[in-house]
Amino acid sequence: MRKLRSWIIPLLLLFLVLYPDTRVWILRGLMKVGLFSPSVKAPEATADDFSSVAFSNEKGEVVTLGSLKGKVVVINFWATWCPPCRAEMPSLQAMYERWKEHPGFVFLAVDADHQLEKANTFLQKNDYTFRAYQQVSPVPASLAGNTLPETVVLDKDGKLVFRHVGMANYDSGDFHGLMEKLLAR
Template sequence: MYAMNFLKKNIFNVLFVAFLLVIVLVPDAKALLLKGLMQIGFYQPNVSTQEKMLSTNLEGIKFKNVKGELVDLGDLRGKVIFLNFWTTWCPPCRAEMPSLNKLYQTFKTDKSIVFIFADADGELAKASAFMRERKYELPVYRVESEIPEQIFKGTLPTTVIFDKEGRLSFHHEGMANYADQKIIDFLRKLKGN
């Protein structure tokens, strides 16, 4: 009887604690909450502060896809490179995936932009299954070489964009809404139209 009275008096507190536990313990629940925050305007990528382009030697920075094909960033000179580091267990990574997929759909037939979604754990089978289950078409890769800290320090997710000359034009640690028109316009500007 006492337990029922306590529960009735504290139902809001019990529900709040249960909600917090779900958010903390279930990655998809946390990702859903973060995705909602992105949709109402939080976590917008800031391309306006990316004025200073840093020169980067991309030679020897390699990634491998599920087909075993090796990509060396140095060989992609003349193309804009959109590189995203993520993992399947990372809630912020999961939260930004729908916006990344939407951005990819916008440019997937554009041969002047290359998208690389690098699973930081290097588990291509697991990452590919994750993409299939969620009906994302993002090209999944695994890191096959050393990555300079200027590009990736280990923070997940991390997104970098290189211009056609291989200069680091955008660097963002943490999640963001990449379906934002500012990013679309930024990529179009980098590719030259």
């Protein structure tokens, strides 16, 4: 029995390495119990103008953040290989479903790998209804750093009002409250 116990942890670790979806499943479970709720405190104020930051979709259509002024823009930077990114996807889908019909709401799921076909195949395979974008211009560090996942929200004036680095549950009351407040303005 003692030998069996000494093998359990190494076997579990090996299982986690060989099957990355297991990590995603564990992370989603931790999110559901409230361990990864985003803090809706305003980020440090920045005077940066993000209007020239541009993204494109699989059709090659380019959207600049300047063209989205007057709308609340949620941007999630992610990658298909990133377990925390994949773990938060169901909460992003729920957030998207809740607000997608609102005329003042835009959601951009930005694939950090610039592989839109692969990203959209992943989204479709997993029944996510939003589409992937890729950046086509530099993104200032004040908008997005080098960590995945990262989610930011711009208000209707194009000002950064929310930034969360790491995975989070965006189908939460606090985040919905922030969105309601921003969309009502």
